[in-house]
Amino acid sequence: MNIRVVVADDQEMVRSGFAMILNAQADIEVVGEASDGAEAVELARRLQPDVVLADIRMPRLDGLEVTRLLADTMRVVVVTTFDLDEYVYAALRNGACGFLLKDAGPALLVEAVRAAVSGDTLISPSVTVRLLKHITKPSGRPPSLPESLTERETDVLRLVARGKTNADIAAELFIALGTVKTHVASLQRKLDVRNRTAVAAWAWENGLVA
Structure with missing residues (x-):
């Protein structure tokens, strides 16, 4: 069965790019796209995807709040351009199953989605090293x-x-x-x-x- 994904990002080009990468995989299907956090929550609750990709900074609700609202019932991977420790810690505390930088590349994006479904947590390698130095x-x-x-x-x-x-x-x-x-x-x-x-x-x- 395909892994069903909702992509939430306020930039249309980012959403389209992620959708193109994920839909090219034989086992992944993007079933919905949201342009803000509130729409992401509504769409995810209605479509019940396996994974939600959520940007950190979005109108109405940010990705951290989206994660908090959805993480009890589905897997959320936070994707962002902002490589800040406080975002990483907050995302993981709120139940995120992954934290990925947007420049991590297509392979890691796909890997993060699959890891989330299998119950693993994938964090961008550069972020992982910094976290490990602290913890x-x-x-x-x-x-x-x-x-x-x-x-x-x-x-x-x-x-x-x-x-x-x-x-x-x-x-x-x-x-x-x-x-x-x-x-x-x-x-x-x-x-x-x-x-x-x-x-x-x-x-x-x-x-x-x-």
Whole structure:
């Protein structure tokens, strides 16, 4: 079944761009577009989508209030141009299932929607690194890696922790994008964590990143 999405943004070009990217996916369908927060809430309650993409700054109701009103019954991913910590914390406190910068690129937009449906939280990599610096403290002990991690997986682990996207990692390590995805999935399994953010948190907490 298709993942049904409502896109809320006060800029028509942004809405159209997101809709074009998402509708190009075989498993995703944009079922509605809203130009302000109040319309987004009304539309979402009527259409009952799987995911709502909500901009932070919108007329009538902002994306944080939209998130607060909808998060109990559906998954909301906040998308914004404003890379401010207070927005990130407020969005997550209000129940957002993701926080994405608009310049994160099409691949992360699609990944954020799919992650939300699967119960994961995806945060833009650059934001993730900054958050981790605030919420994790180095243990002071030497890094301790699971024996099952390969050298290449360790390379990928460090780059994920530094906020690199899959495309960035593929370019830096001269490997295929699909290989990066395989390594990230393997890291999640071996470290017994649920998502990419948790992989990065593990690396920071265990002293793999200075």
